[in-house]
Amino acid sequence: MSTYWPWWAGAIGLALITIAYTLATDRSFGVSSAWDRVLHWRSERHLERLEEQFTDDQALADALAAATAEHFGTEPGAPTAQQVPYGETQPRPDVEETAGESPSVTSLRPVPVVTQAALLVSIFIGGWIAAVTSGRFQLRFDMGPGFRNLVTANPTVMIALLFVGGVLVGFGTRLAGGCSSGHGLSGCGRLRPVSIVATAVFFGTAVAVSFLLWKVI
Amino acid sequence: MRTRGAVLLTNIITGLALGYTVTNIGFGDYAELNRMFTFQDLRMLLAFAGAVVIIVCVFALLRVRRNPGRIHVGVIPGAVLFGTGWAISGGCPAIPIIQVASGYLPALVTVAGVVVGIRLCRWANARYFHLDRGSCGL
Numbered sequence: 001m002s003t004y005w006p007w008w009a010g011a012i013g014l015a016l017i018t019i020a021y022t023l024a025t026d027r028s029f030g031v032s033s034a035w036d037r038v039l040h041w042r043s044e045r046h047l048e049r050l051e052e053q054f055t056d057d058q059a060l061a062d063a064l065a066a067a068t069a070e071h072f073g074t075e076p077g078a079p080t081a082q083q084v085p086y087g088e089t090q091p092r093p094d095v096e097e098t099a100g101e102s103p104s105v106t107s108l109r110p111v112p113v114v115t116q117a118a119l120l121v122s123i124f125i126g127g128w129i130a131a132v133t134s135g136r137f138q139l140r141f142d143m144g145p146g147f148r149n150l151v152t153a154n155p156t157v158m159i160a161l162l163f164v165g166g167v168l169v170g171f172g173t174r175l176a177g178g179c180s181s182g183h184g185l186s187g188c189g190r191l192r193p194v195s196i197v198a199t200a201v202f203f204g205t206a207v208a209v210s211f212l213l214w215k216v217i
Numbered sequence: 218m219r220t221r222g223a224v225l226l227t228n229i230i231t232g233l234a235l236g237y238t239v240t241n242i243g244f245g246d247y248a249e250l251n252r253m254f255t256f257q258d259l260r261m262l263l264a265f266a267g268a269v270v271i272i273v274c275v276f277a278l279l280r281v282r283r284n285p286g287r288i289h290v291g292v293i294p295g296a297v298l299f300g301t302g303w304a305i306s307g308g309c310p311a312i313p314i315i316q317v318a319s320g321y322l323p324a325l326v327t328v329a330g331v332v333v334g335i336r337l338c339r340w341a342n343a344r345y346f347h348l349d350r351g352s353c354g355l
Contacts, residue, residue: 004241004249004260005238005242005243007259007261007264007267008263009264010238010241010242010261010265010267010268011263011264011266011267011268011270011271012267012268012271013234013238013241013242013268014238014242014265014268015267015268015271015272015275017234017235017238018268018272019271019272019275020231021227021231022276022281023279024223024224024227025224025227029231031235031309031310031311032310035310035331035332035335036339039332039335039336111224111228112221112224112225114225115224115225115227115228118225118228118229118232119228119229119231120232120314121232122228122229122230122232122233122236123232123233123235123236123311123314123318124236124315124317124318125232125233125236126233126234126235126238126240126315126318127236127237127239127245127314127315127316127319128236128318128319129233129236130236130237130238130240130241130315130319131240131315131318131319131320134240134241136240136319137319137320139320139322140320140321140322141322141323142321142323143307143316143321143323143324144248144321146247146250146251147248147307149248150247150248150251151247159323159326161306162306162324162326162327162330163326163327163329163333164302164305164306164330165302165303165305165306165307165308165327165330166308166313166326166327166328166329166330166331166334167302167330167331168298168299168301168302168305168306168334169298169299169302169303169308169310169327169330169331169334170302170310170331170332170333170334170335170336170338171295171298171334171335171337171338171341172294172296172297172298172299172300172301172302172334173295173299173309173310173334173335174295174334174335174338174339175291175292175294175295175298175338175342175346175348176291176292176293176294176295176296176298176299177289177291177292177295179299179309179310180265180303180309181309181310181311184269185268185272187286188269188272188273189268189272189276190272190276190281190283190284191273191283192283192284192286193285193286193288194285194286194287194288194292195286197288197292197293198292198295198296199296201292201293201297201300202296202297202299202300202303203300205296205299205300205301205304206254206300206301206303206304207254207255207256207300208300209254209300209301209304209305210250210254210255210304211254213251213304213305214251214255
């Protein structure tokens with residue numbers, strides 16, 4: 001069994017993943033959001049179809065406006081239609097950050113829900129590859145000596161606590177609008193106040209509960 | 218890179234890299250996680266904090282646009298619930314996946330809990346809270 005990565009390798013790895021994703025997609029990266037959208041795929045697909053229809057209608061309106069302007073000329077001061085290729089979104093100016101919320105950011109369409117499902121499946125495969133290649137993969141019916149010593153050795157209690165913990169994680173991340181990747185890496189990396197507050201609170205709470213498990217319970 | 222295929226490819230590569238990286242850092246190991254939260258071992262804490270520092274610097278250099286977000290009433294209670302659940306189960310939403318991938322079969326129960334919690338939150342929000350919670354990962 002090999003040891004875990006040193007801290008600097010982990011930091012570089014997590015940073016590269018977040019930065020590359022942001023630059024490639026122009027969106028923030030978040031796992032809880034992917035979970036949320038995949039679990040509600042029916043309503044998400046419905047929204048996607050509506051947005052595709054809206055994009056088509058917008059493209060048609062823009063094309064008609066451009067043709068009208070070309071045929072009849074454009075009056076001084078009249079708004080000119082911006083020609084946008086079919087299916088493309090409006091170009092977003094790469095302006096510097098301002099304190100206010102940029103409309104170009106808020107008007108971004110979510111990535112397709114199927115790509116979010118691919119993200120979750122890929123996390124599993126990536127984790128499996130890491131476990132196998134490092135020699136740590138082992139099928140087991142417990143959560144390891146750490147959980148056994150710190151929380152419980154009783155299998156029934158373990159199952160109950162894992163379920164309750166999972167519910168708290170799922171409910172909490174969606175209520176807070178993000179998790180350790182969305183708020184912690186992407187949000188704090190962008191210095192978003194809401195992400196800094198959320199990260200401080202969830203990390204502080206985890207520290208308090210972990211100390212309770214370690215020292216008290 | 219904005220086409221559907223390109224975003225799909227990006228998500229696949231990102232998922233593979235994230236699963237590989239967090240597993241090798243040790244986030245799936247409950248004992249390591251507890252040592253991080255109780256400051257007995259700063260390695261994982263430094264990995265996380267170091268990543269944030271690198272991201273802040275690179276985003277500032279590249280002038281990556283940001284949405285400041287809104288601190289609505291659900292942020293702090295949600296973060297408290299999440300922190301509690303993370304410390305108890307050892308899983309933030311990505312971690313139970315890699316725990317299962319590493320052979321920890323009981324983490325399937327954590328995954329089931331996450332699924333129930335996420336669905337419960339959307340239902341409760343639509344019925345009672347009516348919050349515009351925003352989203353970290355669009």
